[in-house]
Amino acid sequence: MATGNAAPLNSIDIRYLRYYEPDSSYRVRATVKLLLNEQPFRMPTSDGTSKA
Structure with a gap:
């Protein structure tokens, strides 16, 4: 939830x-x-990939 540019949280929020x-x-x-x-x-x- 804190990795990548589109992550909903940053490392401080975690x-x-x-x-x-x-x-x-x-x-x-x-x-x-x-x-x-x-x-x-x-x-x-959120990490830019997609799942089927």
Whole structure:
């Protein structure tokens, strides 16, 4: 998250990140609908590459 020109954070910001234990009360209930016969696409990433 702090590498590359398009990174959302810089090295100073990274030190302010705090991580917490998972809390199941923030769980989102959702239904997934699989799409058949859809073409995959490439998603751009913050480091300038893309993933399929």
